[in-house]
Every structure is written in C-alpha cells, then in structure tokens.
Amino acid sequence: MNDVDRAVEILLNGGLVAIPTETVYGLAALATDEAAVRRIFAVKGRPADHPLIVHIESAASMASWAETVNPSAATLAAACWPGPLTLLVARGERVPDVITGGRPTVGLRVPAHPLTTELLRRLGTGLAAPSANRFGRVSPTTAAHVLADLGDDVDLILDGGPCPIGVESTIVDTTTQPVQILRPGGIPMDAIDALLGGRLASAAGPSRASGMLDSHYAPNCRVELATTGQEAHRLLAQLTDSGACAGIIDGTDNLVAYAQHLYAWLRDADEQCLDTVIAVLPSAEGLGHAIIDRLRKAAFSPSPAD
Numbered sequence: 559m560n561d562v563d564r565a566v567e568i569l570l571n572g573g574l575v576a577i578p579t580e581t582v583y584g585l586a587a588l589a590t591d592e593a594a595v596r597r598i599f600a601v602k603g604r605p606a607d608h609p610l611i612v613h614i615e616s617a618a619s620m621a622s623w624a625e626t627v628n629p630s631a632a633t634l635a636a637a638c639w640p641g642p643l644t645l646l647v648a649r650g651e652r653v654p655d656v657i658t659g660g661r662p663t664v665g666l667r668v669p670a671h672p673l674t675t676e677l678l679r680r681l682g683t684g685l686a687a688p689s690a691n692r693f694g695r696v697s698p699t700t701a702a703h704v705l706a707d708l709g710d711d712v713d714l715i716l717d718g719g720p721c722p723i724g725v726e727s728t729i730v731d732t733t734t735q736p737v738q739i740l741r742p743g744g745i746p747m748d749a750i751d752a753l754l755g756g757r758l759a760s761a762a763g764p765s766r767a768s769g770m771l772d773s774h775y776a777p778n779c780r781v782e783l784a785t786t787g788q789e790a791h792r793l794l795a796q797l798t799d800s801g802a803c804a805g806i807i808d809g810t811d812n813l814v815a816y817a818q819h820l821y822a823w824l825r826d827a828d829e830q831c832l833d834t835v836i837a838v839l840p841s842a843e844g845l846g847h848a849i850i851d852r853l854r855k856a857a858f859s860p861s862p863a864d
C-alpha cells in the first residue's frame with residue numbers, strides 16, 4: 559500500500575490527511591463529510607466563521623460544487639487551473655454549511671501537485687483544506703513543518719517535498735461586479751487583471767477572508783519591517799547593541815525564491831530563538847504583493863487600545 563492508497567482509505571473513513579500543494583500544505587478532509595470537516599476546525603483552533611477552500615480535480619468538476627459558473631469564473635479557471643488561484647463562486651447545494659460558515663459563496667481551487675492530483679482523481683470528490691498550521695501561525699511548506707505544528711492530530715502527512723511557490727493562492731471573488739481580489743497570492747494580480755480585460759477591483763465592503771485579518775502568518779518572535787537592506791542592517795545594529803538577539807530576512811533580489819523560502823525563514827527565526835527578525839519588504843510588483851501582505855500580517859501587533 560503506498561501513501562496515496564493510505565490517504566484514500568483514511569479520508570474515506572473520516573480522517574484528516576495533510577496534502578502537498580504547489581503553494582503550502584493543506585489539512586484535508588472529504589468535503590462532504592461534515593464531522594471530518596469539523597475536526598479540521600478543532601485541530602487548527604480556527605473560528606467557525608472562517609470558511610475553507612474546496613480543492614477539486616479539474617475545472618470540469620467546478621459545476622458540481624457551484625450553483626452557477628459565470629463567464630469571469632470560467633475564464634480564470636480555464637487560464638489558471640491547475641494553479642495557485644482560488645475562485646469564490648455561488649455555492650452549490652452539496653457544499654455543507656460547515657465549509658462556508660453559512661455564506662452564499664464557496665472557494666474552489668484546482669491544486670497543481672502530482673500527489674494531490676492523483677489523490678483527488680482516486681477519491682472522485684473534493685477535499686476541504688485550509689493551510690495545515692494552527693490558526694494565525696506560519697503556513698507549512700514542508701512535511702516536517704506540518705509534523706512540527708500538528709503532530710498526531712493529523713492521521714497522515716502525504717510528503718510531496720517542499721512547496722514550489724511557498725505562499726498561498728490568490729483569492730478572487732467572482733460573484734461581485736466588478737470581480738474583486740481578496741488575497742494576493744501565488745498568481746500575480748496583474749495576470750488576473752489582464753485576463754479580465756482590466757476589470758479587477760480591490761476588495762471592498764466588510765472583510766470576507768480570514769487572511770484579511772490584520773494579524774496572521776506570525777512566528778513567535780517579533781517581526782520588524784525594513785524598506786531597504788541598509789535600513790535592516792541599521793536596525794540590526796541597534797537591536798544587537800541593546801542586547802537583543804536579532805536577524806535579517808532579505809530575499810528581495812529574487813521574488814520567486816523569496817516567496818518559496820519566506821515561511822521557512824520565519825520558522826528558522828523561532829528555531830534560532832531570535833527576539834526579533836527584521837524582514838526587508840520587496841517592491842510591490844508580481845509576487846511582491848503577496849510577500850508584502852504576509853510580512854505585514856506577520857509584523858502586526860495590536861496597539862494597547864485594541
């Protein structure tokens with residue numbers, strides 16, 4: 559019995575399996591098994607009003623999870639799947655309330671990882687999966703990260719190696735007019751905007767995605783942001799002079815590699831018991847938007863009044 563065989567058996571029996579994707583590892587349950595999906599929330603310590611993405615095998619299966627697939631959703635799915643894009647669509651009847659927190663939309667995504675593609679094909683149904691970390695913490699990009707975070711709370715970790723993209727999917731709400739971006743991610747906004755003929759809007763109205771909370775993706779150590787490497791080194795000298803243990807994260811010379819390693823570097827900072835890690839912000843272009851978003855959330859600390 560190989561690992562995919564075991565994953566199939568565990569999932570069909572209501573268990574939880576950590577799955578590799580091209581973005582980050584997910585903590586998966588059969589999307590139609592409400593009890594198993596509830597266990598995801600319990601294991602993550604995630605509030606019930608933070609909906610889960612349903613991972614599906616192909617764009618062709620979208621119709622069985624969505625009430626309707628409008629032209630924007632169809633265009634983006636055809637161009638970007640499999641890949642790091644989550645589409646919010648009007649939710650179909652078979653999507654349980656526990657996945658969407660009772661919302662009228664469901665997030666769908668076709669992940670691009672051979673092991674998970676095979677798993678989805680064998681199961682013939684969708685997998686509900688958030689990132690496989692405890693709520694609010696840094697997402698896992700290796701099987702070892704998942705094990706360190708979740709230990710025995712997950713029934714199997716399907717080890718597919720390090721995630722090649724390293725930051726979560728871009729989330730787009732296709733049910734609004736114009737279509738809105740809710741979370742920058744692995745597919746740059748410009749690419750989506752171009753596919754929509756320049757009609758992509760930024761998120762408006764009340765916050766709809768938990769990734770939009772001010773604080774998220776955070777290591778235990780303090781995260782300080784710098785806009786240049788020089789500024790980071792000045793800050794490092796100050797902190798070191800005052801007796802703190804500090805380090806620098808700077809991948810600004812290669813944004814693809816920065817995204818790939820960002821979460822591992824934040825975890826390393828904790829392993830090295832740093833008091834503070836100083837992260838250099840990349841420029842706001844391409845993958846830079848997603849990296850900036852994650853770093854700002856990792857660095858957020860509420861003011862005493864909050």
Ligand code: TXA
Pocket residue numbers: 579581582583584585608609610611642644646658661663664665667669687688689690725726727728729766767768769770
């Ligand atoms: O790359 C990814 O998207 C990874 C991999 C595992 O696929 N998944 C991931 O899931 O990042 P999660 O649960 O950590 O983040 C999904 C975000 C959450 O902020 C959630 O609130 C939002 O998507 N979301 C999901 N369904 C939604 C819906 N129907 N309406 C609004 N927000 C939704």
Ligand code: MG
Pocket residue numbers: 688689697
């Ligand atoms: Mg997450």
